[in-house]
Amino acid sequence: AQSVTQLDSQVPVFEEAPVELRCNYSSSVSVYLFWYVQYPNQGLQLLLKYLSGSTLVKGINGFEAEFNKSQTSFHLRKPSVHISDTAEYFCAVRVQIPAGGYNKLIFGAGTRLAVHP
């Protein structure tokens, strides 16, 4: 079964420091990978996605992620974080449901990024 593992449940970091949020996935087929951000008591907002092509994907708010097929990883990075980046971040993989052509997202458990002044 396909799964997503986010290796850190919480990541504290100081403002203007770089950050990396780690994500590993298990899949035996082509993958579509996503990072979503969730601010407190809100829905999820797409940060970036990997579908194919360049393994380095740039997203909104200065975030980027690198798809590494050999390591089955899709880590999220930002060179300099702001207080406003404090939120929960979810890595997800899209899987195809065999019957009916549906697809669904499998989410990791989330990483809470806390940016301190």
Add this chain to the structure above:
Amino acid sequence: DGGITQSPKYLFRKEGQNVTLSCEQNLNHDAMYWYRQDPGQGLRLIYYSQIVNDFQKGDIAEGYSVSREKKESFPLTVTSAQKNPTAFYLCASTPVGLAGPQETQYFGPGTRLLVL
């Protein structure tokens, strides 16, 4: 503005009561989804629907029911059979193209359900 609306923002349920969470989208998306979010567990799929009058169970459908009578609406009912309903519920939608549902899901703001 196009988007997904969920109401209410907070909902309280008494023991033995059914409650219905609303999800409406004006994005003209065909596929809609319901997820449940618990602390430390990420999101889990409850039900999904690709077209009107059709829906499928997700990974944790027990104790829940849905309907899809209109393209823009996908209400979720939490029945009394759901013994642990306290959670944050998120609705999502995505367009469906010739190759099937497109990649990105768009999420509503969520409804927090609490049991009295």
